[in-house]
Amino acid sequence: MAVSDRMTTIDLFKAVQGSDIAIAFGNAPLVFGIAAQLFHISGIVLILTPTLLVALRIAGTGLVDYSAAQLERKSRVYVATGLLFVVFSGLFMLIPSATLYQPNPAFQLKLILLPVALAFHYGFLARIAKEEFSQKWLAKIIALFMALLWFAVGMAGRAIGFLAA
Amino acid sequence: MNLHDLFQAMYESRLGTALAESLYVYPLVEGIHLLSLAFSFGLIVLVDFRLLGIALPSLPVGEVLKQLRPWMIGGFTATFVTGILLMFALGPKLLATFIFPLKLLVILLAALNAIWFEWKFGRDQDYLTGRKDPVVSAKIAGAISLASWSTVVVLGRLIPYFDGSF
Numbered sequence: 001m002a003v004s005d006r007m008t009t010i011d012l013f014k015a016v017q018g019s020d021i022a023i024a025f026g027n028a029p030l031v032f033g034i035a036a037q038l039f040h041i042s043g044i045v046l047i048l049t050p051t052l053l054v055a056l057r058i059a060g061t062g063l064v065d066y067s068a069a070q071l072e073r074k075s076r077v078y079v080a081t082g083l084l085f086v087v088f089s090g091l092f093m094l095i096p097s098a099t100l101y102q103p104n105p106a107f108q109l110k111l112i113l114l115p116v117a118l119a120f121h122y123g124f125l126a127r128i129a130k131e132e133f134s135q136k137w138l139a140k141i142i143a144l145f146m147a148l149l150w151f152a153v154g155m156a157g158r159a160i161g162f163l164a165a
Numbered sequence: 166m167n168l169h170d171l172f173q174a175m176y177e178s179r180l181g182t183a184l185a186e187s188l189y190v191y192p193l194v195e196g197i198h199l200l201s202l203a204f205s206f207g208l209i210v211l212v213d214f215r216l217l218g219i220a221l222p223s224l225p226v227g228e229v230l231k232q233l234r235p236w237m238i239g240g241f242t243a244t245f246v247t248g249i250l251l252m253f254a255l256g257p258k259l260l261a262t263f264i265f266p267l268k269l270l271v272i273l274l275a276a277l278n279a280i281w282f283e284w285k286f287g288r289d290q291d292y293l294t295g296r297k298d299p300v301v302s303a304k305i306a307g308a309i310s311l312a313s314w315s316t317v318v319v320l321g322r323l324i325p326y327f328d329g330s331f
Contacts (some may be wrong), residue, residue: 030326037322041199048200049207056236063232065224151200158196 013098026096026160039089042159048150050075053119054129055143068129079121106159113156117149168266169257176256184254190255197248204240208233209314218299226286226303227293257301262327268320275313278329282306 004130006013013017016022025032056062094101101107125146127141166174168249184191214220215229252259261264282303289299 034326038319041202041318041322044200045202045207045210048203049211052203052207052236053211062236063221063224063229065228065232107308154200155193155196158199159192161191 008097010102011146013102016095017098019095022095022098029139032092036089039085040093043082043085043087043089044154046078046085048082048154051125051150052147054125055147058129058139058143060140067131067164069126069131072126072129101160104160104163106156106163110153110156110160113149113153117146117153120146120149169260172252172257172260174277175253178253179249181253181256184250185256189292194247194250194254197243198251201240201243201247205238205244206240206314208237208240212237213307213311213314216303217246217311218304225295227290227295230293247309259324262324264320264324264327268317268324271313271316271320275310278306278313282310294326 012036050071052074053062054068057064057066057068057071066074120142124142127133133139176185184194192303211220212229212233215222215224215226219231286292286300286303289297292300292303
């Protein structure tokens with residue numbers, strides 16, 4: 001396929017924005033937009049709070065009557081629910097205005113930070129939370145870094161509105 | 166001085182002007198206001214679920230409070246300080262609709278509920294250590310707290326939708 005025939009990112013976002021579902025979302029009553037925002041915030045809290053509790057426990061504070069591994073196991077369902085909330089509500093907000101989001105540097109940063117945060121979360125959290133993980137100092141650093149990564153995702157998301165204005 | 170005058174004075178203060186005109190600080194303050202909910206709202210929901218007997222059932226209420234209180238206080242401090250800074254930056258337009266005054270009222274209700282809970286159960290070692298069966302009035306306090314803080318978050322998110330000037 002020739003280079004000129006390839007779909008660029010902006011073409012993809014234009015196609016998404018022009019789709020029937022995007023038009024339907026865009027024409028939805030305001031209450032759906034408000035509901036999407038509330039689900040997005042709920043999702044953020046559902047991801048951040050349990051992750052922070054695990055990170056605090058790895059750091060030796062917080063809910064010390066539970067082990068970090070126990071908290072990590074308990075946190076899974078909340079984090080997974082939060083991710084579902086943020087992904088679906090995020091798509092609801094993104095799709096009707098996809099071409100506005102695509103060039104936004106805060107959105108681009110969020111698209112980079114989100115998979116990194118997910119990779120750290122699902123790649124490391126369960127491992128560093130285990131009692132057998134002997135390098136406690138490394139676990140604390142990773143836990144702190146992961147919590148900061150999630151906060152950075154949130155801040156990048158919040159910055160989208162300011163940079164688009 | 167009525168509430169409108171107070172908000173106008175805050176808006177016209179040096180701090181209000183600096184915040185409103187800042188390219189970076191205002192979004193940062195708003196971002197911290199939102200994300201600090203993970204500590205304030207997120208942890209209070211966990212405590213409320215414990216009072217209701219839904220979460221952490223094996224841990225006595227007193228232990229949950231003792232272990233989470235410093236982080237909750239830190240979270241609420243961040244949320245309130247940034248909230249006050251946002252009041253300086255936005256000024257009297259926050260009062261243009263009933264949403265923000267209602268939010269303040271519900272915060273007051275939640276605070277009174279928390280004070281009542283502390284007064285009633287703060288020194289009740291039988292309840293706090295789990296020696297006494299769960300008390301209905303503590304569950305009601307948990308339900309009121311859960312409902313009021315959830316309402317505060319919802320009202321906070323509604324503010325921009327009810328005032329086109331944001």
